[in-house]
Amino acid sequence: MRRATLDDVAARAGVSAKTVSNVLLGRPNVSSATRERVQTAVAEVGYAVNPAGRGLVSGRTGRVAVVVPNLYQPYFAELAERLILALSDRGLTSTLRIAHGRAAERDAALGVTTRDVDGVIVCPHHFTGEMLLAGGVSRPVVQLGGAPTPVLDCVVMGEHIGFEAVTRHLLATGRRRIALVWNGPEGVHPQGARYAGYLAAHEAFGVHPDEALVAFGSDWDRRASGYEAMVGLQRTGATFDAVACMNDALAIGVLRALRSGGVRVPDDVAVTGFDDTDEGEFTTPSLSSVSPEQGEMVDAAVRMLVDRLGGYDGAGREVRTGAHLVIRDSSAPAS
Amino acid sequence: MRRATLDDVAARAGVSAKTVSNVLLGRPNVSSATRERVQTAVAEVGYAVNPAGRGLVSGRTGRVAVVVPNLYQPYFAELAERLILALSDRGLTSTLRIAHGRAAERDAALGVTTRDVDGVIVCPHHFTGEMLLAGGVSRPVVQLGGAPTPVLDCVVMGEHIGFEAVTRHLLATGRRRIALVWNGPEGVHPQGARYAGYLAAHEAFGVHPDEALVAFGSDWDRRASGYEAMVGLQRTGATFDAVACMNDALAIGVLRALRSGGVRVPDDVAVTGFDDTDEGEFTTPSLSSVSPEQGEMVDAAVRMLVDRLGGYDGAGREVRTGAHLVIRDSSAPAS
DNA sequence: CCACCTATTGACAACGCTGAACTAGGCGCT
DNA sequence: AGCGCCTAGTTCAGCGTTGTCAATAGGTGG
Numbered sequence: 001m002r003r004a005t006l007d008d009v010a011a012r013a014g015v016s017a018k019t020v021s022n023v024l025l026g027r028p029n030v031s032s033a034t035r036e037r038v039q040t041a042v043a044e045v046g047y048a049v050n051p052a053g054r055g056l057v058s059g060r061t062g063r064v065a066v067v068v069p070n071l072y073q074p075y076f077a078e079l080a081e082r083l084i085l086a087l088s089d090r091g092l093t094s095t096l097r098i099a100h101g102r103a104a105e106r107d108a109a110l111g112v113t114t115r116d117v118d119g120v121i122v123c124p125h126h127f128t129g130e131m132l133l134a135g136g137v138s139r140p141v142v143q144l145g146g147a148p149t150p151v152l153d154c155v156v157m158g159e160h161i162g163f164e165a166v167t168r169h170l171l172a173t174g175r176r177r178i179a180l181v182w183n184g185p186e187g188v189h190p191q192g193a194r195y196a197g198y199l200a201a202h203e204a205f206g207v208h209p210d211e212a213l214v215a216f217g218s219d220w221d222r223r224a225s226g227y228e229a230m231v232g233l234q235r236t237g238a239t240f241d242a243v244a245c246m247n248d249a250l251a252i253g254v255l256r257a258l259r260s261g262g263v264r265v266p267d268d269v270a271v272t273g274f275d276d277t278d279e280g281e282f283t284t285p286s287l288s289s290v291s292p293e294q295g296e297m298v299d300a301a302v303r304m305l306v307d308r309l310g311g312y313d314g315a316g317r318e319v320r321t322g323a324h325l326v327i328r329d330s331s332a333p334a335s
Numbered sequence: 336m337r338r339a340t341l342d343d344v345a346a347r348a349g350v351s352a353k354t355v356s357n358v359l360l361g362r363p364n365v366s367s368a369t370r371e372r373v374q375t376a377v378a379e380v381g382y383a384v385n386p387a388g389r390g391l392v393s394g395r396t397g398r399v400a401v402v403v404p405n406l407y408q409p410y411f412a413e414l415a416e417r418l419i420l421a422l423s424d425r426g427l428t429s430t431l432r433i434a435h436g437r438a439a440e441r442d443a444a445l446g447v448t449t450r451d452v453d454g455v456i457v458c459p460h461h462f463t464g465e466m467l468l469a470g471g472v473s474r475p476v477v478q479l480g481g482a483p484t485p486v487l488d489c490v491v492m493g494e495h496i497g498f499e500a501v502t503r504h505l506l507a508t509g510r511r512r513i514a515l516v517w518n519g520p521e522g523v524h525p526q527g528a529r530y531a532g533y534l535a536a537h538e539a540f541g542v543h544p545d546e547a548l549v550a551f552g553s554d555w556d557r558r559a560s561g562y563e564a565m566v567g568l569q570r571t572g573a574t575f576d577a578v579a580c581m582n583d584a585l586a587i588g589v590l591r592a593l594r595s596g597g598v599r600v601p602d603d604v605a606v607t608g609f610d611d612t613d614e615g616e617f618t619t620p621s622l623s624s625v626s627p628e629q630g631e632m633v634d635a636a637v638r639m640l641v642d643r644l645g646g647y648d649g650a651g652r653e654v655r656t657g658a659h660l661v662i663r664d665s666s667a668p669a670s
Numbered sequence: 671c672c673a674c675c676t677a678t679t680g681a682c683a684a685c686g687c688t689g690a691a692c693t694a695g696g697c698g699c700t
Numbered sequence: 701a702g703c704g705c706c707t708a709g710t711t712c713a714g715c716g717t718t719g720t721c722a723a724t725a726g727g728t729g730g
Contacts, residue, residue: 003473005685005686005687006686006687006688007686015709015710016709016710016711017686017687017688018687018688018689018709018710018711019708019709019710021687021688022688022708022709025688028707029707029708029709030708030709031707031708031709034708034709048450049450049686049687050391050450050685050686050687051387051390051396051450051451052386052387052388052390052391052396052685052686052687053387053391053685053686053687053688053715054686054687054688055386055387055390055687055715056385056387056388056391056685056686056687056688056714056715056716056717057686057687057688057689057714057715058687058688058715059715061386061387063430070416071406071412071413071415071416072409072412072413072416072613074407074409074412077406077407077409077412078406078407080406080431081405081406081407081433084431084432084433085433085435088433093430093451094430094431095398095428095429095430095431096415096419096429096430096431097419098416098419098420098423100420116386116428138338223613223614223616223617227617252614252617253617255617256617256619259619278407278558279558279587279614281558282558282562282587282588282590282591282618283617283618283619284591284594284618284619340715340716340717341716341717341718342716350679350680351679351680351681352680352716352717352718353679353680353681353682353717353718353719354678354679354680356717356718357678357679357718360718364677364678364679365678365679366677366678366679369678369679384716384717385715385716385717386717387715387716387717388685388715388716388717388718389716389717389718390685390717391684391685391686391687391715391716391717391718392684392685392716392717392718392719393685393717393718394685
């Protein structure tokens with residue numbers, strides 16, 4: 001059965017198609033009698049607006065691309081879920097783009113694959129705002145996380161304060177040799193906001209961090225990477241009394257490696273993660289972590305995007321969101 | 336800057352818009368000289384087809400809705416990721432619908448919110464195929480998991496054989512009183528394929544399952560529900576030497592509850608999950624589980640949907656996929 | 671050299687919708 | 701009474717693309 005069009009409804013209600021359109025758009029200058037008649041007709045023929053037709057006129061799709069590096073990581077799955085629901089609350093549908101790899105991420109954010117959306121919210125992993133700019137931005141793009149770029153709207157999560165807080169917590173509970181399980185490329189010296197937080201906390205406590213305590217995960221965010229990284233670190237013979245991990249997934253692998261090696265957590269070594277995923281609550285021992293304010297982040301990102309869709313065309317803005325420490329068993333003071 | 340249209344390209348290449356269209360669609364009867372000229376022009380003006388215009392003519396969107404109950408559960412996150420990527424391989428974009436609750440799921444699958452897609456792949460949780468039928472299906476819908484309906488294409492995952500296998504495994508390793516952590520509504524007697532598998536295994540071993548060993552999780556798939564369910568079961572004073580859980584999330588909560596209660600796993604009680612999520616590999620002890628063949632499931636679902644989009648209009652088909660046992664530490668024989 | 675055929679290209683309409691401009695009728699005001 | 705004004709509703713065009721069919725050019729055979 002052919003799908004009903006405006007004309008079908010119009011014929012049934014005995015008015016013009018335009019009047020039906022006006023009713024559906026909630027325009028004024030329609031008598032309530034007509035309005036009612038149209039609404040009945042709409043229901044009777046089971047009419048639903050054809051987005052293609054509307055989109056052709058308006059030049060809009062009502063759709064937003066949400067770009068995440070993957071979904072297997074609970075952090076991104078949760079973020080994606082929140083974003084989709086928040087956008088849906090604003091009457092926007094979303095299309096999720098899984099950007100495995102650098103080029104895919106760039107394309108998804110501004111390339112060929114993104115012609116059919118009004119705007120983009122990208123949770124960058126591989127790329128920086130600069131990449132975006134180099135590509136030329138043809139529609140609103142809001143960056144959620146990562147290093148800010150002056151030109152793009154960006155939500156800066158509390159990476160620095162969060163990582164500083166967790167490092168301070170470790171130092172305050174007596175740890176002095178804090179290993180860092182780093183999720184950047186192997187061999188590249190740590191950098192970025194989280195690392196800066198790590199350093200700041202050490203400085204505040206007058207402790208000099210030992211660069212030999214940096215362990216690299218081969219694949220930045222897999223639990224298995226944390227495991228490997230920790231096994232590797234242990235093999236170097238380094239001594240440490242705490243491990244601060246760049247995210248929960250790595251921390252969970254670290255916990256396992258320590259347990260296999262007979263190291264007691266938290267008695268011998270404290271372990272902390274970052275992201276505060278649900279999973280951390282149920283590890284053995286439960287995992288201390290940093291909880292970024294995902295709700296805040298999502299709200300800010302959606303708000304800025306909606307702003308842009310509404311026509312705002314100013315300079316790139318920056319919203320900084322918070323993070324708070326969630327202390328569980330894995331970082332209790334050494335016994 | 337206004338986005339380039341076919342006419343812009345046409346003007347630049349010195350041909351008609353239709354010829355440009357023909358080139359882009361790969362139609363025959365275009366001389367290679369013209370073809371080349373057009374392609375150059377396309378690149379020069381940075382043309383990209385406007386899906387609204389195309390959609391208006393073709394009546395298609397090239398988009399598929401993927402409906403999942405949530406993303407916080409790793410099982411669905413993984414499934415969604417695979418589906419999105421598989422669809423993308425077929426040149427289809429996808430829009431992910433999070434269907435919190437029964438009505439939302441129905442609407443997302445066939446309702447108002449789904450007018451802008453060519454087809455739907457739904458991972459049902461709250462609803463049955465019957466609900467879909469009652470609503471009237473206006474576009475291809477493939478059901479992925481859940482109880483099959485004769486009219487709808489459906490991928491039936493290896494729930495029965497999987498749950499039977501894991502139950503047999505427990506029985507074969509000497510367990511006799513196998514508690515069941517059930518994810519259905521509180522108080523409703525267990526049913527469905529997994530439960531049938533549980534019963535079948537018992538029958539094969541000549542063991543009579545004790546109905547007092549069914550524990551209910553208040554929220555079917557949260558780790559916390561598994562925890563609560565197990566605490567509740569322990570409070571009844573029931574004795575058991577194994578716990579078979581309907582999914583990994585519940586099993587992880589169960590592990591925690593047992594550990595808090597001083598019960599040793601697997602020495603005193605074996606625990607098994609279902610889904611074989613990554614997380615289970617890193618629990619303490621690592622979690623035995625049933626691995627449904629997600630790859631197979633996704634392939635089958637996408638294949639059937641593409642079939643339907645291609646015009647196939649036969650009766651509902653059913654593809655049964657397998658499942659295999661993944662034995663880890665949590666179900667080692669009692670010491 | 672002409673008629674005819676084929677290969678290539680173009681003109682036009684249509685898809686379903688909405689903005690702009692317009693009409694008809696009723697109202698109040700002078 | 702006559703004027704303009706407001707309201708409710710209509711008509712028309714056009715958004716960007718593709719299908720249909722006509723037209724044109726170029727080559728071929730008689």
